[in-house]
Amino acid sequence: MVAAPSIGARSPCGYQRRVIPLLEIALFVTFAAAPIVLQDYITVFVTRALIIALLALSFDLVWGYSGIMSFGQALFFGAAGYGVALLARDLQITSAFIVLPAALVIGLISSLAIGAFLLLGRQPPTTIFVALGTLAGSYVAERLARDWYYLGGENGIPSIPPMTAGGYEFVEGQGYYYLAFTVLSIVYFVCRFVVRSQFGLALAGVREQEARIAFLGYEAQHMKLVMFSFAGAIAGLAGGLYAFHEGFVWPNMLGTVLSTQIVLYALLGGVGTLIGPVIGVMAVEIAGFSLADSWPKSWPIVLGLLLLLTVLFSPTGLIGMVASERERLGDFGRPALRARHADAEPDDGAT
């Protein structure tokens, strides 16, 4: 028997160099301080990017963590955007304590309905089936919004009043920036908790060998539906924030272009880590923002090439260039192993 002592020899999981927590702290501090030094129009731009990062995070949860290829995350984003816009237009409800939970619930319910249809069946659905199903859902929703007079047709719903909290109005600028930043931070840490939990381990099993895990007693499709709905709720929350930030909603918010864009952002940053999609969104948005002035016509081509090169030469995205595979995948038993290591510490010291 070949045996290479590892944990007992105090190596692998205890003393591994870890990059992702450092990146998380660096980004958190940077985002927290950014509005102090940034000009107002850049703050508005970064606010939009933070909201899009929430949407990218929702895609990452379904593809990177649950193995569900969704080309329809914009559907839940847009549906929630339209939902809160209607609340504001028809019922004059703009309170953040109502519209944000409402956006979350709209995202949750719409994704639960579509997820139940696509994911639950006697046989597990193929990746292509789910990808095409979500893509079709997104396309149909966009077409519906374009042709539905009540939803404003091609023009969407304009002039949404600002979101409020008590007497405070969240308007573009620092106030809205910190609202979006707070929501993103909370969602990020909730996601972190989920993907590192024992449920996250079960998801890792589903991702690796979906056919196998059922023989251990797991209901893989139900677990996928839980994650699809959870991600849909996050997409909905992002849609609600986006609608009030922009002041209007329009059919593109539901459509396939935005859905595909989100896939590319997440792939560029690196799916399967939570920080990857945030980095991907920031990288593309900042690159686009910087290049748009210098090369107004050709920057999308440059951006497309960069995306293509990254996906070709670093399939694990930008995060894969700095974080090891082991760190990206994680060790779910690490707390237990650390405890074991601590138990063994006196003996080790004696030797």
Place this chain on the structure above:
Amino acid sequence: MALLEVRGLTKAFGSLVALGGVDLTIGENEFHGLIGPNGSGKSTLMRCVAGAELPSAGIVRFVGRDITAAAPAKRARAGLALKFQITSVFPALTVYDNVLLALQAGSSTTSLLLSRTREALRERVMHLLERFHLAQRCADRAAVLSHGQQQWLEIAMALACTPRLLLLDEPTAGMSLEERRITGELLTPMKNECSLLIVEHDLDFIRNFCDFLTVLDQGEVIDSGTVSQIQNSREVREVYHICV
């Protein structure tokens, strides 16, 4: 009452009949060997019992309940565990996490989300890993284990589900002689924990610890009985020209 009762099990793939009305009964704490030449339907029978394939006809009862059409997850929760013919551990996860994954399978979604049992299961994970000579490899990825160690890991995972019946499809395939010997030592004490249905080509290996043998050929049962009965079975000798 028999633990597993298979009656008239038939499985056809198009015009090919892989199983043609197989009967099989396994009692509590019984080690039952399934032997036969390649293509005799041993693995198909295992897969039909575990739920990986749905039979074309026949009945599978487990602890008196009809599970013929039940999904694999439901069978697993009822106490059926399967070790596949082709090793199928979770290669990117650590050895520790592979066993934890199997051990926590019975927990509720809420319990898993809150990681309620992560600490409580630590001793059981390490106990299983020590028993299967894998404790020193607990922090390594399962992918870097040798073939034999991956087989042991998969048996440990199947055992972690505390099954009443463990289905082992060629557990020693591709192993060295030494690894086979250790595998035999690992399996023998399991008699106190569960019943075993084992498919194996190594007849010397299987007759050492099986109580009963069933011999299949072309999807049909040729003979069934104790090891000594099968050893003296004229039908088996005539059909296979082998000495069991």
